[in-house]
Amino acid sequence: MDDEFRWPQKGDNPFLVTAIELNSSTWASLPWLASLKVDDSFLAAAFKEAGDKIVKELGRSEDFQHPDKFFMPIAYLYRHSLELKMKTIVRLGRSLELIESGQKLSRVLRSHNLYQLWNFVRAVVEVYSPDERQDGINLLNE
Numbered sequence: 001m002d003d004e005f006r007w008p009q010k011g012d013n014p015f016l017v018t019a020i021e022l023n024s025s026t027w028a029s030l031p032w033l034a035s036l037k038v039d040d041s042f043l044a045a046a047f048k049e050a051g052d053k054i055v056k057e058l059g060r061s062e063d064f065q066h067p068d069k070f071f072m073p074i075a076y077l078y079r080h081s082l083e084l085k086m087k088t089i090v091r092l093g094r095s096l097e098l099i100e101s102g103q104k105l106s107r108v109l110r111s112h113n114l115y116q117l118w119n120f121v122r123a124v125v126e127v128y129s130p131d132e133r134q135d136g137i138n139l140l141n142e
Contacts, residue, residue, distance in 0.1 A: 040091070044084035051077035079114075086117040093124030 008014070036042065051074050058067045087109055093099045099120060108116045 039088070040084040041088045044081045044088065047077045047081035047084065051081065083112060083114060083117065086114070086121050089124055090117065090120045093120070093128070096128075098127040099123050 054070060054074050054077070058070060090099070090105070090109065094101055094105065099105070105120060108120060111117075
């Protein structure tokens with residue numbers, strides 16, 4: 001039994017699988033991803049879908065005594081989805097030359113600061129649709 005459960009050692013391969021059960025619900029084969037356009041928008045949708053699935057499961061199951069313990073993981077999935085969508089908008093705005101590239105923009109795209117990202121998203125929206133009502137995008141500045 002001690003051999004079965006031991007501390008990892010240098011040189012161990014954490015991804016080594018001794019047996020693959022193709023019928024397992026957790027089995028995954030990722031080579032198909034190479035044929036898709038896996039970008040921030042794709043990943044944002046995946047994070048949102050994961051959050052939605054957890055919320056749906058919690059809503060239909062009575063096995064959870066304290067479902068509130070899942071709040072932070074669910075909030076993280078939705079927050080990360082939002083961050084990736086915002087980065088997609090900013091990168092699109094940059095490629096359409098609606099906003100200027102620069103060190104500040106590069107730094108914000110490498111960060112996880114939603115407020116700073118929002119400022120760039122807002123700039124893209126304002127330049128892309130200058131005649132649209134700005135009520136919704138002014139909420140963070142009030």
